[in-house]
Amino acid sequence: MQGKLNQWGSALTQARLWSVPGVTVLALMASLAVFILMLTVSFTLGAQIFFAACFFSAALYIRRYAGTMVTLVLLGMSLLASTRYLAWRFSTTLGQGFSADFVWGFGLCMAELFLCVLIALGFAQSVWPLTRPPSPLKKDSTEWPTVDVFIPVHGKSEDPIRRATLAALALEWPRKIINIYLLDDDTRHEIKELAESMGAIYLAHPDNQGGKAGAINAALPETKGELIAVFDLDQAPASNFLKVAAGWFVRHLSLGMIQPPTHFLAPPASEVNLKDCPVSQFAGVCALIRRSMLVKVGGIAPGPPTVQAHTALKFQQGGYGNAWIGFAGEDQPDNAQQARGAESSGTATQTLLRVDHPFLGRTLRWKQRLASLQAMLKFYYAVPRLVFFTAPLAYLLAGVHVVETTPEYLLAYGLPHLVHAHFAQARLQGKSWFTFWTDMRETALAWYLLVPTALTLLRTEFGKFKDAFSPNKTDKVDPFDPIIAWPYATVLALNLAGLGAGVAELMTTGRGAQVLTTMYLGWVICNLMLLAAMLAVAEESRQIRLHSRTQRRQPAMLQLPSGRTLSCVTENFPQAALAMRLPAPAGVEVGATVGLSIFRGDREFAFPARVVSNQDLFMHVGIMDAAQNDFQRLGVAAFSRDQNWPQWLPGRNADRPLPEWLTKPMIAAFVRLLSFIEKLAHAMRLVRLGHWIQKWKR
Incomplete structure (x- = not known):
């Protein structure tokens, strides 16, 4: 607004x-x-509550407005509230002397300080996002740079290779100055024949060293394009990808690598493009690279765990630019099933710290060093998570006071810290950030990341790369994963013991101790809710996916053998075996030939098909072999749209920690209260106050 x-x-x-x-x-x-005055001034309890209420009201009012200035104000308020909270914690809530109370309390304070530093570094990077528009190319296409498209196909079947090759062939670039290369780790004659039939070039990397990075490096001497585009099989690049990205290489001769935003079909966005911290990492795929600079830095960094961070750092240390175009929100691993990839990423980051020493790179700016520090520290958030899960147990089970204060003071200082941090995070990452889901995801990954990253920090050779879990269809599926469950079960048992001890203490102690015990019991109950959610995740069945998630509903029309047409919807377009949802049963026998029309915008695309099954309102049809290539091209065109991808994102107001059935009555009651005050102001002839309230209600 x-x-x-x-x-x-x-x-x-x-x-x-x-x-x-x-x-x-x-x-x-x-x-x-x-800032220092507001940080150091000491308030009484009532004054602190009034100060926090004014701060909260101001943040609640200004967060409705758009603009970078408002974002900066919200971030400043969050930093002030958090800094006041930490100053109060270290100055007044620690135990006296070197006692158990002091040790446990100091450990909790350090855990809170660690998270606050991590959040502040994240704010510094994300505060000023840069939307980098496409740079136009020259009108004469003969002066455009030559492009080689690399598609690693290691161990993949023909269907995803065909889809990826068709997507590359659909790129809007003159055919004379673009070549498509399929990079394999071993010679497979069927893939070679497929490449030749589609107009691509097949290159095998016999020694199979270095994975994708090794295949790309081995292909460099055999190719000659000025620019190199790298795509994964699970990605469908927009047809205008090269036109959007290649112009920047002509405009900036020092630019070595550029990447556009990428989105999965269930889309969290993939990266952050920052104005003040130019430290874009190489994602390994969906990138456009200048060949000459890639050769000068020694090619893609070998070693799967370190290919992303090391390649980006090599470009930065060589004085070459690497950037993102467009804008997308932060993205981190989504769930516990992807923890293997997160573990490898954490291992890579710690290896980067031990081997390449980004803090000593002469060509790196101090902002880039801070960004590297933040990337390394974030893999140790498991430590403060573990501290938060066990801190209340020190009091409930051992009688240790981890926070030497009353619940009133803790709420007066701690609640503004949490609320303003939420406002700032939602402001920066509201399009792809959900309050409680983030806590559950980070807790789920914490146990995986702590041990391997700590070991790699000590000895880099301990780091091992693990691919994402992708079982075959015949693999036995265990509905319960004990590896995920046992850490949560252990901490859950301890918190249940603390809950029982706290309830027993409530029944036997005086009123003063009961208030303190109630505070710790509330803490334990929050821990139990989060741990129960983690155990529920461990109980879920594994996801088995043989194909990339490139399916969607598409309006279609069936032409039956009788000549009758039937409007329907596809459930899994563009799969060759289409599932059709019919408005009414169609009396068509299995094996009959039907006509299938797919609609995209105002255009109709007709294909011959054969009925595979027909039951009630569902019919499965298979596209004829003669029309397979045309059908796949239509699927690629439908999924490589450029402008429609960002529209699939949930939007700035996606994060709603409170349900709508609760917030609507609260807002309605508050609006009625404002209406009453407005009428009272007009009755007392306080016109300006009435107009201000009326404007605020809008």
């Missing part, structure tokens, strides 16, 4: 006053002095 607040912010940033020498420095010093 735009309003007066945005106008004031725009007028402030564009004021002529900033052109006066020294004004910027004075403004920074004054802002720092105010």
Whole structure:
């Protein structure tokens, strides 16, 4: 939403006053002095509650407005609330002397400090996203750079290879200056014949060293394109990919690698493009690379665990640019099934710290070093998670006071810290960030990441690469995963013991101790809810997927043998065996030939098909072999759309920690209260107050 607040912010940033020498420095010093004053001032309990309420009301009001200025204000408020909380924790809530209370309390404070530093580094990177538009190419296509498209096909079957090759052939680029290469780890004659039939070039990498990186490096001497595009089999690049990205190589001669945003069909976005921290990592696929600079840095970094971070660092240390175009929100591993990949990523990051030493790179900026530090620290969030799960047990089971304060003071200082941190995170990552889902995901991955990353930090040779789990259809599926479950079960048992001890203490102690025990019991109950969710995840059946998730509903029409047409919807387009949902049963025998029309926009695409099964409102048809190539091309065109991908994202208001059935009555009651105050203000002839309330209600 735009309003007066945005106008004031725009007028402030564009004021002529900033052109006066020294004004910027004075403004920074004054802002720092105010920040330190608000940080160090000591409040009574009532004053702290009033201060927190004013801060909360201001944040709740301004977060409705769009703009970078508002984002900066929300982040500043979050940092101030968190810093005040940490200063209060270290100064007044630790035990006296070197006692058990002090040791446990200090450990909890350090865990909170670790997370706050991690969040602050994330804010510093994400505060100013940069939307980098496409750079136009010259009108004369003969002056465009030559392109080699590399598609690693290691161990994959013909169907995904055919889809990926068709997607590459659909790229909008002159045929004379583009070549498609299928990179394999061993010679497979059927794949070679497939490549030749589709107009691609098959290159085998016999020694099978280095995985995808080794295959790409081995293909460099055998190819000659100025630019190299790398695609994975599970990706369908937009047809205008090269036109969008290649212009930047002509515009910036120091640019070595560029990547566009990528989205899965169930889309979290893939990366962050930052103005103040130019440290884009190489994702391994869906990238456009300048050949000459790739050769100068020694090719793709070998070793699957380190290919992403090491390749990006090699470009940065060589003085070459690597960037993202477009904008997408942060993305991290999505669930416990992907923990193997996260473990390898954490191992790669710690290996980067021990081997390549990004802090010593002369060509790296201090912002890039901070970004590397944040990437390394985030793999140790398992430590504070474990501290938070066990801290209340120290009091409930052993009588150790980890927080030397009353519940009232803890809420007065701790609640603003949590609420403003949520406001800031939702502001930066609201399109792909969900409050409680994030906690569950991070907790699920914590146990996997702690041990391998710690071992790799000590000895880099301990790091091993593990591919994502992809079983065959005949594999035995165990509905319960004990490897995932046992850490949660252990901590869950301890928290249940703490819950029992706390309930027993409530029945036997006085009122003063009961208040403190109730606070720790509430903490334990929150832990139990999160741990129960983790055990529920461990109980889920494994996901077995033989094909990439390229399926969608598509309007279609069937032409029956009788000449009758039937409007229907495909359930799994563009699979060759289509499942059709019919509006009414169709009396068609199995094996009959039907006509199938797929609609994309205003265009109709007709294909011959044969009925495989027909039951009630569902019919399965198979596309005839003669029309397979045309059908696959249509599927590629449907899934390689450029402008429609971002529209699939849930939007800025996706994160709703409170359900709608609860927030609607609360908002309605608050609006009625404002209406009453507005009428009272008009009755008392307080016109300005009435207009202000009316405007705020909107």
